[in-house]
Amino acid sequence: MLEVRDIHTYYGNIHALKGASLKVEQGEVVTLIGSNGAGKTTFLRTVQGLLRPREGSILFEGRPLEAMPTKDIxxxxxxxxxxxxxxxxxxxxxxxxxxGAFSRRDGVGVRSDLERILTLFPRLKERINQKGGTLSGGEQQMLAIGRAMMSRPRLLMLDEPSMGLAPLLVAQIFSIVKDINEQGTTILLVEQNARMALTVANRAYVLQTGQVVLTGTARDLQTNEMVRKAYLGES
Structure with a gap:
């Protein structure tokens, strides 16, 4: 579904991504893990067209994205x-x-997706007329995911969905991520909480200073010595 080949992305003169590559097959959950500053958010922003790679290619179902405006992506x-x-x-x-549905013109489909999201996130249904800024952190995260889903994506990219949340809410968010995938949406997940990310993912990539240094099935990476020491807090 998504193939990123050897992309190099810069912030001014700062070389943020240095030949990073990644593949996502339809129906998968693929996670990109790494420490803060490794380039994970930059990777997603490059795929979404918010940043342009100076080198490399990005293909979505065979179509090149490197020069495409974000709204078209x-x-x-x-x-x-x-x-x-x-x-x-x-x-x-x-x-x-x-x-989240700004690009759509199918009113019936939008209403159907709205009902689906409010079923998936009952807390949002309870607060449907409440201002977004008055929601708790967990509720705001649910809203951000729900808003992204309102475009009816085939590939949903999640950037640090567990950030700043209490452990109970983290478990709830990842349970919802798993439900979204089981309902047919392919997911590319960026997450610092490697332990939780590897429990829901099929495959994983490890990003360090803008380069992919390790890839494999999520199960294999859970037992990899480098991953266990650097990202799972094990000795």
Whole structure:
């Protein structure tokens, strides 16, 4: 579904991604793990068209994305729940979700997807007319994921969905991520909580200073000595 080949992305003169490559097959959960500053968010922003690679290629179902505007990438079927949630705090829950469907023209489908998301996130249904900025951190994360899903993506990219959440809410968010995938949405997950990410993923990539240094099945990486020491807190 997604094939990223040897991309090099810069912030000015800072070489953030140094030949990173990754594949996502339809129906998978693929996770990209790494320490803070490794380039994980940069990777997602490059796929979404928010940053342009100077070298390399990005193919979605065979179509090149490197020069495509972000709005067209969303219409193709890629959506992102960004790091830090970035919801619209002065808009209601409903208005935030409706913003996620800005590129769609199928009113019946939008209403159907709205009902699906409110079923998946009952807390949002309870707060449908509440301002986004008054929600708890966990509720805002649910809203950010729900908003991304309102574009009806075939590939959903999640950037640090567990950031700043209590352990109980982290478990709940990852359970929902698993449900979304089982309902047919392919997921590319960026996550610092490697232990949780590897429990829901099929395959995983490890990113260090802009380079992919390790890849394999999630189960294999759970037992890899380097991953266990660097990312799972084991000695």
């Amino acid at each position: 969303v219409r193709l079927g890629i959506s992102q729940s960004p790091e830090g949630r970035l919801i619209f705090p002065r808009m209601t829950v409903l208005e935030n979700l409706e913003m």
